[in-house]
Amino acid sequence: MAYSDKVIEHYNNPRNVGSFAKDEKGVGTGVVGAPECGDVMKLQLKISDNGVIEDARFKTFGCGSAIASSSYVTELVKGKHIDEAMTIKNTVIVKELNLPPVKIHCSVLAEDAIKAAITDWRKRKGDDVAVEEPAKTSKEA
């Protein structure tokens, strides 16, 4: 299968690879995976008190599309408010990276990673401020 130029570009020059210390102030960590293929993605967001994403780091084990998807979202979320970041849909990633249908799950994983990281940040912040739990997805509800 041929990767798109953008996937290859992110794969060769991944943005914001690495980690923040998990307990660093303002850091939310989202770790998600695809059990069928064994891909694992860790996304960390550094978020200001008023909810603006200031910086992001990722580590991904998986195929080129999974790495490119997570690399791209680190750029995409920077500077956004978490409320806006929560609404980012995987389709944006699919479009930007020209992902073929068999790789759409990689973009879903990246979307889930953003949500998981923000949820983690809210939970940790929740020690001082009570924050509502995010709405559960249909099956769990």
Add this chain to the structure above:
Amino acid sequence: MIECLSCGRQQEPSLICAECGSPLAAQFDCFAALGLPRRLTIDLDALERRYHELSRKIHPDRFASKGPKVRDASLRATATLTRSYRTLRDPVARGLYWLELNGEKLAENNKRVPVELAELVFEVQEQLAEMQLSSDPEEAVERATEIAARRIELQFKMDEALVELDRNFAKWDESADQKMLTLELKTTLSNIAYLRTLIRDVDRALENSKAA
């Protein structure tokens, strides 16, 4: 109800006709194929005995002189039996099949990976990459030794996960709180899946380093 192609008797789905002992090409679930109750905990010795007993009864050799429909039924019943046996014999395959029977998908609402497991995945994959990059033969041997030690650690974690899976099975058989248990079962099965991927990659890298 299905009909026996040899004697015409109408009966509940089964691999063998209750009337004449002919094989029946019925489609049904793995537990029913082996005449076992739908329970996650299985006595593996009993499963194997049951499998051998049934395979003898429906073996295509026994029906070689019969008509094409009966021969075909014998082949199909044997295929169903073998597939069912293999699915139930392996606890991971059994667990995944159980999810399927309950209309669940492993990855649905099950994306979170325990942080320690994710860190382990990253660490091991980095080690593997380093080993592949090392051009100095002495260093390569050293790396391979580290990886071999990792392999043991991973197997230990896998064994723990399989014990946990057995625990999930027993709980399911005893309790009615299936929603909670589905989640636990999915978590254990996906942890096993991540470990399997890691072990597969480690084994491949060790094979390659031996070959080099």
